[in-house]
Amino acid sequence: MMSDPILTFLGAAGTVTGSRFLVDDGDEGLTLVDAGLYQGGRELRRRNWDPFPVAPGRLSSVVVTHAHLDHTGYLPCLVRDGFEGPVVCTPDTATLAAIVLRDSAHLQEEDARYAQEGGWSRHKPPLPLYTSADAEETIRHLAPTAFGVRTSVGPQAQATLEPAGHILGSAVAVVEIGDRRVVFSGDLGRPGHPLLAPPAPPPAASTLVLESTYGDRRHPPPEPGRLADAVKRTIGRGGSVLIPAFAVDRTELVLLELLRLEKGGEIPRVPIFIDSPMALATLDVYRRALHESSPQLRDEHAGPLDELDRLDVHLVRDPGASERLNRPSQPCIVISASGMATGGRVVHHLAHQLPNPRDCVVLTGYQAPGTRGRDLIEGVRHLKMYGRYVPVRAEVVDIPDFSVHADADELVAWVGSAETLPRTVYVVHGEQSSSEALAARLEDELGVCAVVPHLFERVRLD
Known part of the structure; x- marks a missing residue:
């Protein structure tokens, strides 16, 4: 039985x-x-x-x-x-x-x-x-x-x-x-x-x-100007914006918001580097779903996925190009995984950019306890990466709208x-x-x- x-x-x-x-x-x-x-x-x-x-x-x-x-x-x-x-x-x-x-x-x-x-x-x-x-x-x-x-x-x-x-x-x-x-x-x-x-x-x-x-x-009411203000402040002082973002879904949403802000004249046009091979592959999957008219997508909102090429987007595929982004030659926006800064290329960028007060780190979603993202939200003054501590002098902005x-x-x-x-x-x-x-x-x-x-x-x- x-x-x-x-x-x-x-x-x-x-x-x-x-x-x-x-x-x-x-x-x-x-x-x-x-x-x-x-x-x-x-x-x-x-x-x-x-x-x-x-x-x-x-x-x-x-x-x-x-x-x-x-x-x-x-x-x-x-x-x-x-x-x-x-x-x-x-x-x-x-x-x-x-x-x-x-x-x-x-x-x-x-x-x-x-x-x-x-x-x-x-x-x-x-x-x-x-x-x-x-x-x-x-x-x-x-x-x-x-x-x-x-x-x-x-x-x-x-x-x-x-x-x-x-x-x-x-x-x-x-x-x-x-x-x-x-x-x-x-x-x-x-x-x-x-x-x-x-x-x-x-x-x-x-x-x-x-x-x-x-x-x-509860999720707070959206603040669509929060990301625009962070980008404008940072670019205005000659710094770069680093956005740790999950490669699956989150990078796509961040790019769509940057497209909306740039089209509306709310942020300056600057180079945007997507430094996550996984995010690049995921973006292709989302675009294919759009072209195949997936019933999962909202028809009224998915169309802009095909307009992302209007941004000054640079796809970073090899480690050498990623390493050069540790010290950007001009103000820019870097989107890299992982979203909670637990691993991936974004950790290298944080190690180089957190000590720079001109730069800004924008966090775009839930940060689990014990992650570097959570530590940054809670205002730590130092983060440990690759066996050494790095001072946190860059501006840190938390934007929960993307959850x-x-x-x-x-x-x-x-x-x-x-x-x-x-x-x-x-x-x-x-x-x-x-x-x-x-x-x-x-x-x-x-x-x-x-x-x-x-x-x-x-x-x-x-």
């Missing part, structure tokens, strides 16, 4: 990264929903090196909600350690995840090499978490699945993906085991995303696993829009205070049982 299905929280419990949720269908079938990397402080990042609690070879499949690293970046570890099943995701997620995983593996290898050359690692020799070969093998497991198509993910389990409106290809995942149904929000988009259509109401289910990145706050995460009001409204409210909501993927605040609102305003689970907690699925 089949036992009750069990849900285990293997990540994103009490923290905003490392999404990993295990569904045991009660009949030897194990489905993992999301396989994300932990990001942020050292203690969190160390979890990426811990053995996975279940032998990866026992997993029937992995269902991925979207391509961001904190939802896909652990996949190569699973494949390297024996996972052989499909990674079920939307076609756009498969395309973007291939870009993200190749970039992540390259950065892992580069960081290990820099640590070896600089001698600042505690490990002898420093090793990457996984290699480019691991990433390539993982990409072969990606199984593109269209929205709305129910597919088998285990002996008793089926999964269906529905649009989440967060980034291109992002999905809400519905996992069904007989008459049991659990919905995973993934990262939920905002009703007013500049490019993507809003998510549909949540599918009916007794159990909902809900993100809470902004679970304790594509639903805020607390939008999350509550989304849950409340369900035709039938879930019996239990598990609030995950948020700082502890954010998750607890959202759980309290869900109970007070919607009358549902809302719980903030602990890491490795196991619960029955009704």
Whole structure:
């Protein structure tokens, strides 16, 4: 006789990264929903090196909600350690995840090499978490699945993906085991995303696993002049603007806003350097979605993607050109990944530009605790990079307008829009205070049982 299905929280419990949720269908079938990397402080990042609690070879499949690293970046570890099943995701997620995983593996290898050359690692020799070969093998497991198509993910389990409106290809995942149904929000988009259509109401289910990145706050009213003012001030004093930006979705939105500001005469025309190979590849994916009339895109807003060539944009592909941007020869704007300054080329630019009071660093989204981006927002006077401390003398400007995460009001409204409210909501993927605040609102305003689970907690699925 089949036992009750069990849900285990293997990540994103009490923290905003490392999404990993295990569904045991009660009949030897194990489905993992999301396989994300932990990001942020050292203690969190160390979890990426811990053995996975279940032998990866026992997993029937992995269902991925979207391509961001904190939802896909652990996949190569699973494949390297024996996972052989499909990674079920939307076609756009498969395309973007291939870009993200190749970039992540390259950065892992580069960081290990820099640590070896600089001698600042505690490990002898420093090793990457996984290699480019691991990433390539993982990409072969990606199984593109269209929205709305129910597919088998285990002996008793089926999964269906529905649009989440967060980034291109992002999905809400519905996992069904007989008459049991659990919905995973993934990262939920905002009703007013500049490019993507809003998510549909949540599918009916007794159990909902809900993100809470902004679970304790509302997005402030947009301040469209904030970016323009920062650019004008910086260029006026002969400095350059450095914008750490996530390569997937965020770089596109920043470019569209710069285009709007320049067309309106609100900022001067200066060279804009996109120093992120991953962002360049992602931009091509978004443009292809526009040309193919993807139903995920808002028709009225996506058109300007084809006008970005009107900007004085320079695409930086090789490391030598990137290195020259550490000391720009003229005032300019540099957009580089990663968005929280946890790695990538942007760290080199920060190391050179933070000491310069003429320059400006513009942060464009959520900054997790323990990241350099969060430290900059909180006003640190020094940042550690590559084994040494760098003084922070550049201007730092935080512009939350670019966030594509639903805020607390939008999350509550989304849950409340369900035709039938879930019996239990598990609030995950948020700082502890954010998750607890959202759980309290869900109970007070919607009358549902809302719980903030602990890491490795196991619960029955009704």
